[in-house]
Amino acid sequence: MLDADLSNAKSMSIIVTKGSLDWAYPPFILATTAAAMDVEVSMFFTFYGLPLLKKELDMKLTTLGNPAMEMPMAGMHVKMPNMVSMIPGVDRAATTMMKNLMKKKGVASIEDLREASVELDIRMIACQMTLDLFEYDKKDMIDGIEIGGAATWVEIATKSDINLFI
Amino acid sequence: MAEHLLNAEGLNCPLPILKAKKMLKTVPAGEILKIRSTDPGSVADFAAFCNQTGNELVSSSSEGDIYLFEIKRT
Numbered sequence: 001m002l003d004a005d006l007s008n009a010k011s012m013s014i015i016v017t018k019g020s021l022d023w024a025y026p027p028f029i030l031a032t033t034a035a036a037m038d039v040e041v042s043m044f045f046t047f048y049g050l051p052l053l054k055k056e057l058d059m060k061l062t063t064l065g066n067p068a069m070e071m072p073m074a075g076m077h078v079k080m081p082n083m084v085s086m087i088p089g090v091d092r093a094a095t096t097m098m099k100n101l102m103k104k105k106g107v108a109s110i111e112d113l114r115e116a117s118v119e120l121d122i123r124m125i126a127c128q129m130t131l132d133l134f135e136y137d138k139k140d141m142i143d144g145i146e147i148g149g150a151a152t153w154v155e156i157a158t159k160s161d162i163n164l165f166i
Numbered sequence: 167m168a169e170h171l172l173n174a175e176g177l178n179c180p181l182p183i184l185k186a187k188k189m190l191k192t193v194p195a196g197e198i199l200k201i202r203s204t205d206p207g208s209v210a211d212f213a214a215f216c217n218q219t220g221n222e223l224v225s226s227s228s229e230g231d232i233y234l235f236e237i238k239r240t
Contacts, residue, residue, distance in 0.1 A: 029179070029180050032180060032184055033180040033183055033184070036180070036183050036184050036186075036187035036215070037183075037187075037214075037215055037218040037219055038218065038219050039218075105178055106176045106177045106178040106181065106205075107178045107179075108177075108178075108180070108181050108184075116184050119188075120187075
């Protein structure tokens with residue numbers, strides 16, 4: 001699969017470091033689109049990005065540290081102050097609101113994009129160190145992934161046309 | 167020649183592209199896939215998709231809120 005050096009195909013690698021609902025989108029959107037455009041894609045999941053490989057996804061959204069977050073409501077945009085994240089239930093409500101909004105606007109779910117990633121033969125690598133650190137088991141992760149470390153990514157990156165860190 | 171039609175209405179980025187790619191695999195070379203989309207971003211994106219993949223964008227037009235594309239599989 002990874003014969004970028006033998007063909008004219010373009011290649012891309014993405015380091016996925018964040019696992020919240022909003023941050024899960026950029027890597028999966030770019031990876032699936034690139035793969036659909038005949039780019040060979042590898043994704044390296046590390047730190048908080050690693051749970052995106054779990055069989056059961058449970059991504060959440062937080063208003064905390066997200067001062068640019070505005071949600072459309074009744075024709076206006078409502079700012080979500082950092083502070084409200086402290087109130088129990090607010091982040092859960094924001095997560096539900098975002099999921100509903102995405103469904104309404106025809107935005108794919110992360111589950112769908114991840115399934116598309118598998119179908120498109122995207123190489124998905126779980127960081128061994130993160131598995132150890134956070135005590136995850138490979139059997140909690142979806143099938144078809146690989147396990148690797150920094151050197152695995154470096155080797156891929158040196159042969160890739162595009163390398164992204166998200 | 168069977169008609170190949172993809173209705174991507176109501177779908178947002180990147181779903182029209184992903185579905186088009188999946189469907190193009192079933193279209194024989196030289197035949198045309200027609201796509202209907204409501205995503206304004208798909209105008210630029212199908213042009214880029216065709217440039218990159220080598221498939222030919224035969225036409226790109228719109229009828230009201232619907233964007234229509236014809237892609238010839240190479």
